[in-house]
Amino acid sequence: MFRLKNPRIVLVQILIFILFIAGWKALTTFGIMSKFFVGDPFVVAARLYDWFSTGMIFRHLGITLYETVVAFILGSVLGLLVGLWLALSPTASLLASPYLKGFNAMPRVILAPIFAVWFGLGVTSKIALGITLVFFVVFFNVYQGVREVSPVTLANARMLGASRAQLLRTVYIPSATSWVFSSLHAAVGMAFVGAVIGEYMGSSAGVGYLILEAEGLFDINGVFAGVILLTFFALILDAIVGIVEARLLHWQPREATTVGAPA
Amino acid sequence: MPGIETAVPALALRDIACHFPARGNPGGTYTAVRDSTITIAPGEFVSIVGPTGCGKSTLLNVASGLLKPSQGTVEVFGKPLTGINRQAGYMFQADALMPWRTALENVVVGPEFAGMNRAEADRLGRDWMARVGLAGFEKAYPHHLSGGMRKRVALAQMLIMDPKVILMDEPFSALDVQTRQLMENELLELWQADRKSVMFITHDLEEAIALSDRVIALAAGPGTHPIGEFKIDLPRPRDVAEIRHLGEFSRLHAQIWEALKDEVLKGYAQGKR
Ligand SMILES: Nc1ncnc2c1ncn2[C@@H]1O[C@H](COP(=O)(O)OP(=O)(O)O)[C@@H](O)[C@H]1O
Ligand SMILES: [Mg+2]
Numbered sequence: 235m236f237r238l239k240n241p242r243i244v245l246v247q248i249l250i251f252i253l254f255i256a257g258w259k260a261l262t263t264f265g266i267m268s269k270f271f272v273g274d275p276f277v278v279a280a281r282l283y284d285w286f287s288t289g290m291i292f293r294h295l296g297i298t299l300y301e302t303v304v305a306f307i308l309g310s311v312l313g314l315l316v317g318l319w320l321a322l323s324p325t326a327s328l329l330a331s332p333y334l335k336g337f338n339a340m341p342r343v344i345l346a347p348i349f350a351v352w353f354g355l356g357v358t359s360k361i362a363l364g365i366t367l368v369f370f371v372v373f374f375n376v377y378q379g380v381r382e383v384s385p386v387t388l389a390n391a392r393m394l395g396a397s398r399a400q401l402l403r404t405v406y407i408p409s410a411t412s413w414v415f416s417s418l419h420a421a422v423g424m425a426f427v428g429a430v431i432g433e434y435m436g437s438s439a440g441v442g443y444l445i446l447e448a449e450g451l452f453d454i455n456g457v458f459a460g461v462i463l464l465t466f467f468a469l470i471l472d473a474i475v476g477i478v479e480a481r482l483l484h485w486q487p488r489e490a491t492t493v494g495a496p497a
Numbered sequence: 498m499p500g501i502e503t504a505v506p507a508l509a510l511r512d513i514a515c516h517f518p519a520r521g522n523p524g525g526t527y528t529a530v531r532d533s534t535i536t537i538a539p540g541e542f543v544s545i546v547g548p549t550g551c552g553k554s555t556l557l558n559v560a561s562g563l564l565k566p567s568q569g570t571v572e573v574f575g576k577p578l579t580g581i582n583r584q585a586g587y588m589f590q591a592d593a594l595m596p597w598r599t600a601l602e603n604v605v606v607g608p609e610f611a612g613m614n615r616a617e618a619d620r621l622g623r624d625w626m627a628r629v630g631l632a633g634f635e636k637a638y639p640h641h642l643s644g645g646m647r648k649r650v651a652l653a654q655m656l657i658m659d660p661k662v663i664l665m666d667e668p669f670s671a672l673d674v675q676t677r678q679l680m681e682n683e684l685l686e687l688w689q690a691d692r693k694s695v696m697f698i699t700h701d702l703e704e705a706i707a708l709s710d711r712v713i714a715l716a717a718g719p720g721t722h723p724i725g726e727f728k729i730d731l732p733r734p735r736d737v738a739e740i741r742h743l744g745e746f747s748r749l750h751a752q753i754w755e756a757l758k759d760e761v762l763k764g765y766a767q768g769k770r
Contacts, residue, residue, distance in 0.1 A: 389593070390594075391610075393563070393582075393587040394606055394610055394655075395583070408597040408598075483597075485597045485638045485640075487640040
Protein backbone atom coordinates (compact mmCIF):
# COMPACT_ATOMS: atom_id res chain seq x y z
CA MET A 235 0.00 0.00 0.00
CA PHE A 236 2.84 2.35 0.84
CA ARG A 237 4.71 1.70 -2.38
CA LEU A 238 5.92 4.54 -4.52
CA LYS A 239 3.07 5.36 -6.81
CA ASN A 240 2.99 6.39 -10.37
CA PRO A 241 2.65 10.23 -10.25
CA ARG A 242 0.12 10.20 -13.08
CA ILE A 243 -2.17 7.89 -11.10
CA VAL A 244 -1.87 10.13 -8.04
CA LEU A 245 -2.75 13.13 -10.20
CA VAL A 246 -5.91 11.45 -11.48
CA GLN A 247 -6.83 10.38 -7.95
CA ILE A 248 -6.55 13.99 -6.75
CA LEU A 249 -8.64 15.08 -9.70
CA ILE A 250 -11.37 12.62 -8.79
CA PHE A 251 -11.36 13.98 -5.25
CA ILE A 252 -11.70 17.58 -6.46
CA LEU A 253 -14.52 16.60 -8.82
CA PHE A 254 -16.31 14.83 -6.00
CA ILE A 255 -16.10 17.83 -3.67
CA ALA A 256 -17.14 20.16 -6.50
CA GLY A 257 -20.13 17.94 -7.30
CA TRP A 258 -21.12 17.87 -3.65
CA LYS A 259 -20.88 21.63 -3.39
CA ALA A 260 -22.80 22.06 -6.65
CA LEU A 261 -25.69 19.93 -5.37
CA THR A 262 -26.56 22.48 -2.73
CA THR A 263 -25.39 25.62 -4.48
CA PHE A 264 -27.77 25.03 -7.39
CA GLY A 265 -30.51 23.83 -5.09
CA ILE A 266 -30.61 20.27 -6.47
CA MET A 267 -30.68 18.95 -2.92
CA SER A 268 -31.25 20.59 0.40
CA LYS A 269 -28.30 21.61 2.59
CA PHE A 270 -30.26 20.10 5.43
CA PHE A 271 -29.75 16.59 4.08
CA VAL A 272 -26.37 16.59 2.38
CA GLY A 273 -24.57 19.38 4.19
CA ASP A 274 -21.84 21.50 2.72
CA PRO A 275 -18.29 20.24 2.18
CA PHE A 276 -16.82 23.60 3.17
CA VAL A 277 -18.73 23.68 6.44
CA VAL A 278 -17.67 20.10 7.12
CA ALA A 279 -14.03 21.08 6.53
CA ALA A 280 -14.44 24.12 8.79
CA ARG A 281 -15.95 21.92 11.47
CA LEU A 282 -13.03 19.49 11.30
CA TYR A 283 -10.61 22.43 11.48
CA ASP A 284 -12.50 23.76 14.50
CA TRP A 285 -12.36 20.44 16.31
CA PHE A 286 -8.62 20.21 15.89
CA SER A 287 -7.75 23.88 16.45
CA THR A 288 -9.70 24.04 19.73
CA GLY A 289 -8.34 20.64 20.69
CA MET A 290 -11.76 19.40 21.80
CA ILE A 291 -11.59 16.44 19.41
CA PHE A 292 -8.51 14.86 20.98
CA ARG A 293 -10.31 13.53 24.03
CA HIS A 294 -13.05 11.94 21.91
CA LEU A 295 -10.66 10.63 19.29
CA GLY A 296 -8.37 9.28 22.00
CA ILE A 297 -11.20 7.34 23.61
CA THR A 298 -12.44 5.89 20.32
CA LEU A 299 -8.93 4.89 19.24
CA TYR A 300 -8.24 3.39 22.65
CA GLU A 301 -11.38 1.24 22.45
CA THR A 302 -10.55 0.24 18.89
CA VAL A 303 -6.96 -0.72 19.54
CA VAL A 304 -7.68 -2.65 22.73
CA ALA A 305 -10.58 -4.54 21.13
CA PHE A 306 -8.46 -5.23 18.07
CA ILE A 307 -5.53 -6.62 20.06
CA LEU A 308 -7.55 -8.66 22.54
CA GLY A 309 -9.95 -9.95 19.88
CA SER A 310 -7.09 -10.93 17.56
CA VAL A 311 -5.08 -12.70 20.26
CA LEU A 312 -8.16 -14.55 21.42
CA GLY A 313 -9.08 -15.47 17.85
CA LEU A 314 -5.54 -16.65 17.18
CA LEU A 315 -5.36 -18.82 20.30
CA VAL A 316 -8.80 -20.38 19.93
CA GLY A 317 -8.27 -20.81 16.19
CA LEU A 318 -4.98 -22.67 16.72
CA TRP A 319 -6.44 -24.74 19.50
CA LEU A 320 -9.54 -25.87 17.64
CA ALA A 321 -7.71 -26.45 14.37
CA LEU A 322 -5.22 -28.74 16.10
CA SER A 323 -7.71 -30.56 18.31
CA PRO A 324 -10.40 -32.33 16.26
CA THR A 325 -12.45 -33.26 19.34
CA ALA A 326 -12.61 -29.73 20.70
CA SER A 327 -13.47 -28.44 17.26
CA LEU A 328 -16.29 -30.97 16.90
CA LEU A 329 -17.74 -30.02 20.29
CA ALA A 330 -17.49 -26.27 19.79
CA SER A 331 -18.60 -26.15 16.19
CA PRO A 332 -22.42 -25.66 16.59
CA TYR A 333 -21.94 -22.96 19.23
CA LEU A 334 -19.39 -21.09 17.18
CA LYS A 335 -21.62 -21.25 14.13
CA GLY A 336 -24.58 -19.95 16.11
CA PHE A 337 -22.61 -17.19 17.75
CA ASN A 338 -21.17 -16.18 14.40
CA ALA A 339 -24.57 -16.14 12.68
CA MET A 340 -25.99 -13.89 15.39
CA PRO A 341 -25.94 -10.19 14.46
CA ARG A 342 -23.59 -9.38 17.31
CA VAL A 343 -24.15 -5.63 17.18
CA ILE A 344 -27.34 -6.23 19.15
CA LEU A 345 -25.14 -7.32 22.04
CA ALA A 346 -24.33 -3.64 22.61
CA PRO A 347 -27.25 -3.03 25.02
CA ILE A 348 -26.40 -6.19 26.97
CA PHE A 349 -22.80 -5.12 27.31
CA ALA A 350 -23.98 -1.65 28.37
CA VAL A 351 -25.94 -3.28 31.19
CA TRP A 352 -23.04 -5.51 32.20
CA PHE A 353 -20.15 -3.12 31.85
CA GLY A 354 -21.77 0.32 32.06
CA LEU A 355 -21.53 3.18 29.60
CA GLY A 356 -17.73 3.53 29.83
CA VAL A 357 -15.08 2.14 27.48
CA THR A 358 -15.35 -1.48 28.70
CA SER A 359 -18.69 -2.16 27.04
CA LYS A 360 -17.36 -0.82 23.71
CA ILE A 361 -14.25 -2.93 23.97
CA ALA A 362 -16.36 -5.99 24.71
CA LEU A 363 -18.48 -5.38 21.62
CA GLY A 364 -15.37 -4.84 19.50
CA ILE A 365 -13.85 -8.08 20.77
CA THR A 366 -16.88 -10.15 19.78
CA LEU A 367 -16.72 -8.67 16.29
CA VAL A 368 -12.95 -9.03 15.85
CA PHE A 369 -12.70 -12.49 17.37
CA PHE A 370 -14.69 -14.32 14.71
CA VAL A 371 -12.95 -12.76 11.74
CA VAL A 372 -9.56 -13.75 13.10
CA PHE A 373 -10.70 -17.08 14.48
CA PHE A 374 -12.12 -18.37 11.20
CA ASN A 375 -9.07 -17.29 9.23
CA VAL A 376 -6.60 -18.87 11.65
CA TYR A 377 -8.66 -22.06 11.67
CA GLN A 378 -8.68 -22.13 7.90
CA GLY A 379 -4.99 -21.22 7.72
CA VAL A 380 -3.95 -24.08 9.99
CA ARG A 381 -6.14 -26.49 8.06
CA GLU A 382 -4.46 -25.50 4.81
CA VAL A 383 -0.91 -26.17 5.98
CA SER A 384 0.90 -28.17 3.32
CA PRO A 385 0.87 -31.83 4.43
CA VAL A 386 4.21 -32.39 2.73
CA THR A 387 5.91 -29.57 4.63
CA LEU A 388 4.40 -30.98 7.79
CA ALA A 389 5.58 -34.53 7.07
CA ASN A 390 9.01 -33.18 6.19
CA ALA A 391 9.30 -31.34 9.51
CA ARG A 392 8.22 -34.46 11.37
CA MET A 393 10.87 -36.53 9.55
CA LEU A 394 13.45 -33.92 10.58
CA GLY A 395 12.54 -34.54 14.19
CA ALA A 396 10.06 -31.78 15.09
CA SER A 397 8.15 -32.17 18.33
CA ARG A 398 4.52 -31.02 18.52
CA ALA A 399 5.51 -27.67 20.00
CA GLN A 400 8.18 -27.23 17.32
CA LEU A 401 5.67 -28.06 14.58
CA LEU A 402 3.38 -25.37 15.97
CA ARG A 403 6.16 -22.77 16.08
CA THR A 404 7.93 -23.56 12.84
CA VAL A 405 5.13 -24.78 10.57
CA TYR A 406 1.58 -24.08 11.71
CA ILE A 407 2.01 -20.50 12.89
CA PRO A 408 4.21 -19.20 10.04
CA SER A 409 2.01 -20.93 7.52
CA ALA A 410 -1.14 -19.41 9.02
CA THR A 411 0.29 -15.86 9.18
CA SER A 412 -0.79 -14.85 5.70
CA TRP A 413 -4.33 -15.89 6.58
CA VAL A 414 -4.09 -14.06 9.88
CA PHE A 415 -3.06 -10.85 8.16
CA SER A 416 -5.78 -10.96 5.58
CA SER A 417 -8.16 -11.23 8.52
CA LEU A 418 -6.46 -8.43 10.45
CA HIS A 419 -7.36 -5.92 7.74
CA ALA A 420 -11.01 -6.78 8.20
CA ALA A 421 -10.54 -6.97 11.98
CA VAL A 422 -9.34 -3.36 12.25
CA GLY A 423 -12.55 -2.23 10.60
CA MET A 424 -14.57 -4.48 12.91
CA ALA A 425 -12.88 -3.05 16.00
CA PHE A 426 -13.82 0.43 14.79
CA VAL A 427 -17.40 -0.62 14.18
CA GLY A 428 -17.56 -2.06 17.69
CA ALA A 429 -16.25 1.12 19.27
CA VAL A 430 -18.38 3.55 17.29
CA ILE A 431 -21.62 1.55 17.44
CA GLY A 432 -21.07 1.10 21.15
CA GLU A 433 -20.64 4.83 21.62
CA TYR A 434 -23.55 5.58 19.37
CA MET A 435 -25.83 3.38 21.48
CA GLY A 436 -24.93 5.07 24.72
CA SER A 437 -21.88 6.91 25.98
CA SER A 438 -20.59 10.27 27.13
CA ALA A 439 -17.49 10.51 24.99
CA GLY A 440 -15.91 9.32 21.74
CA VAL A 441 -16.38 10.10 18.08
CA GLY A 442 -19.53 7.94 17.99
CA TYR A 443 -20.92 10.10 20.78
CA LEU A 444 -20.09 13.27 18.79
CA ILE A 445 -21.99 11.88 15.80
CA LEU A 446 -24.94 10.98 18.01
CA GLU A 447 -24.94 14.47 19.50
CA ALA A 448 -24.75 16.17 16.09
CA GLU A 449 -27.57 14.00 14.84
CA GLY A 450 -29.71 15.03 17.80
CA LEU A 451 -29.20 18.67 16.78
CA PHE A 452 -29.97 17.91 13.12
CA ASP A 453 -26.39 19.02 12.43
CA ILE A 454 -25.66 17.00 9.28
CA ASN A 455 -22.29 18.69 8.83
CA GLY A 456 -21.20 17.46 12.27
CA VAL A 457 -22.27 13.92 11.33
CA PHE A 458 -20.26 14.06 8.10
CA ALA A 459 -17.24 15.49 9.90
CA GLY A 460 -17.34 12.58 12.36
CA VAL A 461 -17.72 10.02 9.57
CA ILE A 462 -14.80 11.46 7.62
CA LEU A 463 -12.63 11.52 10.71
CA LEU A 464 -13.40 7.85 11.44
CA THR A 465 -12.72 6.85 7.84
CA PHE A 466 -9.37 8.59 7.94
CA PHE A 467 -8.25 6.88 11.11
CA ALA A 468 -9.52 3.49 9.93
CA LEU A 469 -7.31 3.93 6.87
CA ILE A 470 -4.33 4.78 9.05
CA LEU A 471 -4.80 1.72 11.23
CA ASP A 472 -5.22 -0.43 8.13
CA ALA A 473 -1.99 0.98 6.70
CA ILE A 474 -0.17 0.12 9.94
CA VAL A 475 -1.38 -3.48 9.65
CA GLY A 476 -0.21 -3.40 6.02
CA ILE A 477 3.28 -2.28 7.04
CA VAL A 478 3.60 -4.98 9.71
CA GLU A 479 2.29 -7.51 7.19
CA ALA A 480 4.85 -6.53 4.57
CA ARG A 481 7.60 -6.96 7.18
CA LEU A 482 6.46 -10.37 8.37
CA LEU A 483 5.49 -11.79 4.99
CA HIS A 484 8.52 -10.61 3.05
CA TRP A 485 9.21 -14.23 2.05
CA GLN A 486 6.08 -14.44 -0.08
CA PRO A 487 6.43 -14.39 -3.84
CA ARG A 488 5.23 -11.20 -5.44
CA GLU A 489 4.15 -10.56 -8.95
CA ALA A 490 7.35 -10.50 -10.98
CA THR A 491 8.47 -7.14 -12.33
CA THR A 492 11.46 -6.26 -14.43
CA VAL A 493 13.57 -3.14 -14.25
CA GLY A 494 13.89 -0.80 -17.20
CA ALA A 495 11.19 -2.27 -19.43
CA PRO A 496 9.34 0.28 -21.57
CA ALA A 497 5.97 1.15 -20.08
CA MET B 498 29.06 -57.56 -2.04
CA PRO B 499 29.73 -60.73 -0.04
CA GLY B 500 27.98 -61.24 3.28
CA ILE B 501 25.25 -58.71 2.62
CA GLU B 502 22.53 -61.32 2.63
CA THR B 503 23.46 -62.62 6.06
CA ALA B 504 23.95 -59.26 7.80
CA VAL B 505 21.06 -57.52 9.58
CA PRO B 506 19.29 -55.41 6.95
CA ALA B 507 19.29 -51.65 7.42
CA LEU B 508 15.65 -51.59 6.43
CA ALA B 509 13.22 -54.46 6.12
CA LEU B 510 9.57 -54.24 5.08
CA ARG B 511 7.96 -57.59 5.76
CA ASP B 512 4.64 -58.74 4.28
CA ILE B 513 3.33 -55.22 4.03
CA ALA B 514 -0.26 -54.56 2.99
CA CYS B 515 -1.95 -51.16 2.81
CA HIS B 516 -5.69 -50.76 2.44
CA PHE B 517 -7.10 -47.28 1.89
CA PRO B 518 -10.70 -46.14 2.08
CA ALA B 519 -11.94 -46.45 -1.50
CA ARG B 520 -12.83 -43.26 -3.31
CA GLY B 521 -16.45 -42.92 -4.40
CA ASN B 522 -17.37 -46.07 -2.51
CA PRO B 523 -18.05 -45.32 1.15
CA GLY B 524 -17.20 -48.25 3.40
CA GLY B 525 -15.19 -49.99 0.68
CA THR B 526 -11.44 -50.36 0.67
CA TYR B 527 -8.78 -50.09 -1.98
CA THR B 528 -5.76 -52.31 -1.56
CA ALA B 529 -2.81 -50.29 -2.82
CA VAL B 530 -0.06 -52.65 -1.65
CA ARG B 531 -0.05 -56.29 -0.56
CA ASP B 532 2.43 -59.09 0.17
CA SER B 533 5.37 -56.74 -0.16
CA THR B 534 8.66 -57.75 1.36
CA ILE B 535 11.63 -55.54 0.63
CA THR B 536 14.96 -55.57 2.43
CA ILE B 537 17.84 -53.18 2.01
CA ALA B 538 21.32 -54.04 3.27
CA PRO B 539 23.57 -51.51 5.03
CA GLY B 540 25.28 -49.40 2.40
CA GLU B 541 23.10 -50.69 -0.41
CA PHE B 542 21.48 -48.47 -3.04
CA VAL B 543 18.15 -49.96 -4.04
CA SER B 544 15.73 -48.51 -6.55
CA ILE B 545 12.06 -49.34 -6.71
CA VAL B 546 10.50 -48.96 -10.15
CA GLY B 547 6.87 -49.33 -11.05
CA PRO B 548 4.12 -47.74 -13.07
CA THR B 549 2.69 -44.41 -11.89
CA GLY B 550 0.08 -44.75 -9.16
CA CYS B 551 1.02 -48.31 -8.27
CA GLY B 552 1.95 -47.63 -4.65
CA LYS B 553 5.61 -46.62 -4.62
CA SER B 554 5.10 -43.56 -2.40
CA THR B 555 2.91 -45.66 -0.13
CA LEU B 556 5.74 -48.13 0.44
CA LEU B 557 8.16 -45.30 1.15
CA ASN B 558 5.75 -43.72 3.61
CA VAL B 559 5.55 -47.05 5.39
CA ALA B 560 9.36 -47.23 5.53
CA SER B 561 9.49 -43.70 6.99
CA GLY B 562 6.98 -44.47 9.70
CA LEU B 563 4.68 -41.70 8.48
CA LEU B 564 2.13 -44.31 7.38
CA LYS B 565 1.20 -47.33 9.47
CA PRO B 566 0.68 -50.35 7.21
CA SER B 567 -2.58 -52.28 7.54
CA GLN B 568 -0.55 -55.47 7.85
CA GLY B 569 3.11 -56.36 8.13
CA THR B 570 6.09 -55.01 10.03
CA VAL B 571 8.99 -52.69 9.42
CA GLU B 572 12.40 -53.29 10.94
CA VAL B 573 15.22 -50.79 11.08
CA PHE B 574 18.60 -52.42 11.75
CA GLY B 575 16.72 -55.37 13.23
CA LYS B 576 14.50 -53.32 15.55
CA PRO B 577 10.76 -53.11 14.93
CA LEU B 578 9.69 -49.63 13.89
CA THR B 579 7.13 -47.77 15.98
CA GLY B 580 6.32 -44.18 15.11
CA ILE B 581 8.60 -42.07 12.93
CA ASN B 582 11.73 -43.73 11.58
CA ARG B 583 14.42 -41.71 13.36
CA GLN B 584 17.24 -43.39 11.42
CA ALA B 585 15.84 -42.24 8.10
CA GLY B 586 16.00 -39.09 6.02
CA TYR B 587 13.16 -38.54 3.56
CA MET B 588 13.31 -36.53 0.37
CA PHE B 589 9.78 -35.95 -0.85
CA GLN B 590 8.53 -35.90 -4.41
CA ALA B 591 6.72 -32.59 -3.92
CA ASP B 592 8.27 -29.38 -2.63
CA ALA B 593 8.58 -29.74 1.13
CA LEU B 594 10.66 -26.68 2.01
CA MET B 595 9.30 -24.03 4.32
CA PRO B 596 8.71 -21.07 2.02
CA TRP B 597 8.98 -18.60 4.93
CA ARG B 598 12.55 -19.65 5.66
CA THR B 599 15.68 -18.85 3.68
CA ALA B 600 17.66 -21.67 2.08
CA LEU B 601 20.09 -21.77 5.01
CA GLU B 602 17.31 -21.62 7.59
CA ASN B 603 15.70 -24.55 5.81
CA VAL B 604 18.90 -26.57 5.79
CA VAL B 605 19.45 -26.12 9.54
CA VAL B 606 15.90 -26.94 10.54
CA GLY B 607 16.75 -30.49 11.67
CA PRO B 608 19.70 -29.52 13.90
CA GLU B 609 17.55 -26.68 15.26
CA PHE B 610 14.83 -29.18 16.25
CA ALA B 611 17.51 -31.28 17.91
CA GLY B 612 18.55 -28.27 20.01
CA MET B 613 21.92 -27.51 18.43
CA ASN B 614 23.01 -23.94 19.15
CA ARG B 615 22.53 -21.38 16.42
CA ALA B 616 26.17 -20.66 15.54
CA GLU B 617 27.10 -24.32 15.34
CA ALA B 618 24.02 -25.13 13.23
CA ASP B 619 24.76 -22.24 10.85
CA ARG B 620 28.33 -23.37 10.40
CA LEU B 621 27.18 -26.90 9.61
CA GLY B 622 24.42 -25.56 7.35
CA ARG B 623 26.83 -23.42 5.31
CA ASP B 624 29.10 -26.40 4.98
CA TRP B 625 26.25 -28.52 3.58
CA MET B 626 25.06 -25.75 1.28
CA ALA B 627 28.54 -25.67 -0.20
CA ARG B 628 28.62 -29.44 -0.57
CA VAL B 629 25.43 -29.43 -2.65
CA GLY B 630 26.77 -26.54 -4.73
CA LEU B 631 24.67 -23.75 -3.25
CA ALA B 632 27.31 -21.57 -1.60
CA GLY B 633 26.19 -17.95 -1.90
CA PHE B 634 22.46 -18.73 -1.87
CA GLU B 635 22.13 -18.95 1.91
CA LYS B 636 19.83 -15.93 2.16
CA ALA B 637 17.59 -16.74 -0.82
CA TYR B 638 13.99 -17.73 -0.23
CA PRO B 639 12.72 -20.92 -1.92
CA HIS B 640 10.55 -19.04 -4.42
CA HIS B 641 13.66 -17.27 -5.68
CA LEU B 642 15.42 -20.56 -6.42
CA SER B 643 15.05 -22.77 -9.48
CA GLY B 644 13.51 -26.24 -9.18
CA GLY B 645 16.95 -27.85 -9.22
CA MET B 646 18.25 -25.54 -6.51
CA ARG B 647 15.25 -26.24 -4.32
CA LYS B 648 15.99 -29.95 -4.66
CA ARG B 649 19.58 -29.29 -3.58
CA VAL B 650 18.32 -27.44 -0.50
CA ALA B 651 16.06 -30.39 0.28
CA LEU B 652 19.01 -32.77 -0.18
CA ALA B 653 21.21 -30.73 2.19
CA GLN B 654 18.32 -30.44 4.65
CA MET B 655 18.12 -34.22 4.76
CA LEU B 656 21.83 -35.07 4.69
CA ILE B 657 22.75 -32.62 7.46
CA MET B 658 20.94 -35.00 9.83
CA ASP B 659 23.39 -37.76 8.84
CA PRO B 660 20.63 -40.39 8.47
CA LYS B 661 21.66 -44.04 8.25
CA VAL B 662 18.86 -44.74 5.78
CA ILE B 663 17.86 -42.45 2.93
CA LEU B 664 14.39 -42.53 1.43
CA MET B 665 13.90 -40.68 -1.84
CA ASP B 666 10.60 -40.36 -3.70
CA GLU B 667 11.17 -39.55 -7.37
CA PRO B 668 13.36 -36.66 -6.22
CA PHE B 669 14.48 -35.59 -9.66
CA SER B 670 11.41 -36.36 -11.74
CA ALA B 671 10.42 -32.69 -12.06
CA LEU B 672 13.83 -31.58 -13.36
CA ASP B 673 15.03 -31.15 -16.94
CA VAL B 674 17.33 -33.86 -18.29
CA GLN B 675 20.62 -31.95 -17.90
CA THR B 676 19.96 -30.79 -14.34
CA ARG B 677 18.75 -34.21 -13.51
CA GLN B 678 21.91 -35.98 -14.67
CA LEU B 679 24.03 -33.45 -12.81
CA MET B 680 22.13 -34.08 -9.61
CA GLU B 681 22.19 -37.84 -10.07
CA ASN B 682 25.97 -37.72 -10.34
CA GLU B 683 26.22 -35.47 -7.30
CA LEU B 684 23.99 -37.81 -5.35
CA LEU B 685 26.21 -40.76 -6.27
CA GLU B 686 29.29 -38.84 -5.24
CA LEU B 687 27.80 -37.95 -1.85
CA TRP B 688 26.62 -41.51 -1.39
CA GLN B 689 30.02 -42.93 -2.38
CA ALA B 690 31.66 -40.84 0.38
CA ASP B 691 29.88 -42.64 3.24
CA ARG B 692 27.69 -45.40 1.92
CA LYS B 693 24.29 -45.09 3.47
CA SER B 694 21.40 -47.38 2.68
CA VAL B 695 19.18 -45.84 0.03
CA MET B 696 15.63 -46.68 -0.98
CA PHE B 697 15.13 -44.72 -4.18
CA ILE B 698 11.73 -44.52 -5.85
CA THR B 699 11.50 -43.76 -9.53
CA HIS B 700 9.35 -44.52 -12.53
CA ASP B 701 12.37 -44.11 -14.78
CA LEU B 702 14.07 -47.44 -15.40
CA GLU B 703 17.26 -45.89 -16.80
CA GLU B 704 17.67 -43.75 -13.71
CA ALA B 705 17.14 -46.81 -11.52
CA ILE B 706 19.79 -48.86 -13.31
CA ALA B 707 22.32 -46.03 -13.49
CA LEU B 708 22.18 -45.36 -9.74
CA SER B 709 21.55 -48.66 -8.04
CA ASP B 710 23.08 -51.85 -6.72
CA ARG B 711 19.72 -53.53 -7.04
CA VAL B 712 16.46 -52.71 -8.82
CA ILE B 713 13.11 -53.97 -7.61
CA ALA B 714 10.22 -53.92 -10.06
CA LEU B 715 6.66 -53.55 -8.81
CA ALA B 716 3.41 -54.79 -10.33
CA ALA B 717 0.71 -52.35 -11.36
CA GLY B 718 -1.96 -51.60 -8.74
CA PRO B 719 -4.22 -52.58 -7.12
CA GLY B 720 -2.41 -54.93 -4.78
CA THR B 721 1.07 -53.88 -5.83
CA HIS B 722 3.91 -56.21 -4.86
CA PRO B 723 7.46 -56.84 -6.07
CA ILE B 724 7.58 -58.93 -9.24
CA GLY B 725 11.29 -59.08 -9.81
CA GLU B 726 14.70 -58.15 -8.39
CA PHE B 727 17.72 -57.40 -10.49
CA LYS B 728 21.31 -57.06 -9.35
CA ILE B 729 23.12 -54.23 -11.10
CA ASP B 730 26.79 -55.20 -11.32
CA LEU B 731 27.97 -52.12 -13.13
CA PRO B 732 31.33 -50.70 -12.05
CA ARG B 733 31.52 -47.78 -9.62
CA PRO B 734 32.18 -44.88 -9.47
CA ARG B 735 29.67 -44.26 -12.24
CA ASP B 736 28.79 -41.39 -14.48
CA VAL B 737 25.08 -41.63 -15.14
CA ALA B 738 25.39 -40.11 -18.61
CA GLU B 739 28.19 -42.42 -19.76
CA ILE B 740 27.09 -45.62 -18.13
CA ARG B 741 24.09 -45.73 -20.43
CA HIS B 742 26.38 -46.55 -23.33
CA LEU B 743 27.73 -49.74 -21.78
CA GLY B 744 26.52 -52.96 -23.39
CA GLU B 745 25.79 -54.38 -19.94
CA PHE B 746 23.47 -51.46 -19.26
CA SER B 747 21.40 -52.17 -22.36
CA ARG B 748 21.25 -55.84 -21.47
CA LEU B 749 19.94 -55.07 -17.96
CA HIS B 750 17.52 -52.54 -19.33
CA ALA B 751 16.09 -55.05 -21.78
CA GLN B 752 15.85 -57.70 -19.09
CA ILE B 753 14.05 -55.52 -16.54
CA TRP B 754 11.83 -53.92 -19.15
CA GLU B 755 10.73 -57.40 -20.20
CA ALA B 756 9.44 -57.96 -16.65
CA LEU B 757 7.98 -54.50 -16.27
CA LYS B 758 6.40 -53.99 -19.69
CA ASP B 759 3.10 -55.74 -19.05
CA GLU B 760 2.67 -53.95 -15.72
CA VAL B 761 3.31 -50.56 -17.25
CA LEU B 762 0.74 -51.27 -19.95
CA LYS B 763 -1.72 -52.40 -17.26
CA GLY B 764 -1.06 -49.23 -15.26
CA TYR B 765 -1.43 -47.13 -18.38
CA ALA B 766 -4.76 -48.77 -19.22
CA GLN B 767 -6.00 -48.08 -15.69
CA GLY B 768 -4.87 -44.49 -15.88
CA LYS B 769 -6.87 -44.01 -19.07
CA ARG B 770 -10.04 -45.29 -17.49
N1 LIG C 1 -4.11 -41.58 1.80
C1 LIG C 1 -4.68 -42.26 0.78
N2 LIG C 1 -6.02 -42.48 0.74
C2 LIG C 1 -6.59 -43.17 -0.27
N3 LIG C 1 -5.91 -43.68 -1.30
C3 LIG C 1 -4.58 -43.50 -1.34
C4 LIG C 1 -3.89 -42.77 -0.31
N4 LIG C 1 -2.58 -42.74 -0.62
C5 LIG C 1 -2.45 -43.41 -1.78
N5 LIG C 1 -3.65 -43.87 -2.22
C6 LIG C 1 -3.88 -44.66 -3.44
O1 LIG C 1 -2.91 -45.69 -3.48
C7 LIG C 1 -2.41 -45.85 -4.77
C8 LIG C 1 -0.91 -45.73 -4.79
O2 LIG C 1 -0.53 -44.39 -4.54
P1 LIG C 1 0.99 -43.93 -4.50
O3 LIG C 1 1.72 -44.76 -3.51
O4 LIG C 1 1.02 -42.46 -4.26
O5 LIG C 1 1.48 -44.28 -5.98
P2 LIG C 1 2.87 -43.94 -6.70
O6 LIG C 1 3.74 -43.23 -5.74
O7 LIG C 1 3.41 -45.25 -7.13
O8 LIG C 1 2.56 -43.09 -7.89
C9 LIG C 1 -3.10 -44.81 -5.66
O9 LIG C 1 -4.14 -45.46 -6.36
C10 LIG C 1 -3.65 -43.81 -4.68
O10 LIG C 1 -4.85 -43.28 -5.16
MG1 LIG D 1 4.43 -41.21 -5.82
